[in-house]
Amino acid sequence: MRTLTYGMNVSLDGYITAPGDDLGWSVPSDELFQWWSDRVAATGLALYGRRLWEAMSSHWPTADQQPGVTPGHVEYARRWRNMPKVVFSSTARPVDWNTRLVTGDAVTEITRLKAEDGGPMDVCGATLAAAAVRAGLVDEYTVVTHPVLVGGGTPFFTALDSWVNLNLVETRTFPDGVVLARYETRR
Numbered sequence: 001m002r003t004l005t006y007g008m009n010v011s012l013d014g015y016i017t018a019p020g021d022d023l024g025w026s027v028p029s030d031e032l033f034q035w036w037s038d039r040v041a042a043t044g045l046a047l048y049g050r051r052l053w054e055a056m057s058s059h060w061p062t063a064d065q066q067p068g069v070t071p072g073h074v075e076y077a078r079r080w081r082n083m084p085k086v087v088f089s090s091t092a093r094p095v096d097w098n099t100r101l102v103t104g105d106a107v108t109e110i111t112r113l114k115a116e117d118g119g120p121m122d123v124c125g126a127t128l129a130a131a132a133v134r135a136g137l138v139d140e141y142t143v144v145t146h147p148v149l150v151g152g153g154t155p156f157f158t159a160l161d162s163w164v165n166l167n168l169v170e171t172r173t174f175p176d177g178v179v180l181a182r183y184e185t186r187r
Helices: 029-041 050-057 071-081 106-115 124-134
Strands: 005-011 016-018 045-049 084-088 097-102 123-124 140-146 166-174 178-185
Touching: 005 124, 029 071, 029 166, 045 050, 045 106, 045 124, 050 084, 050 123, 084 106, 106 123, 106 124, 123 124, 140 166
Parallel strands: 005 123, 005 140, 045 084, 045 123, 084 097
Antiparallel strands: 005 016, 140 178, 166 178
C-alpha cells in the first residue's frame, strides 16, 4: 500500500499563495530547492489539482532550456518531467510529461491508487489535498513554513469535519528562517 503525503511551502499565517496567487514570498534558498528536488526524485506518483498543474506545466517542461539556468534547475526539470503524475480536473486540456488526466471522482481514484503497490505519492494543490484530507487519505503532512505573514490567499488547510491527530517525526531548519516540520497521521 502506498503512502500519501501533502506538503507545500506555507506562510507563517497558513497560506500557500498570497492574494492574487502571488508566490513571491516563497522563493527557496539553494538548500531548500535541493530538498524539494530530492523529494521529487523520491516520489513514486504526484497527484495534481488543475491550478497547480497549470502553473507547474507552464514552466518545468522547458525550464532546463532557459538562458542562465542553474544545474539545480536542470536537475529539477528532468526529475519533474520523469516523475509519474496524475492530474485531477474536469476542465484541463490534454496533459503530457509522464502524466495522465482523471476527470472522475478524485477521492475514489486516490483510494484506488493508494491500494496499489508502488512508491510514495504526493498530493499537490490545496483543493485536491482538502478532499484527500477530509476523506482520511493523507498519511503525512510536510509543512515548510516561511517567516512571512501574507494576510490572505489560498490556505494550506481548509475546514475539516473532525480532528486529525498527528505525530511530529522530523524538523529541520533551512536558510532564511524557513522551518520544515513533518508529521505522520496518528491512526
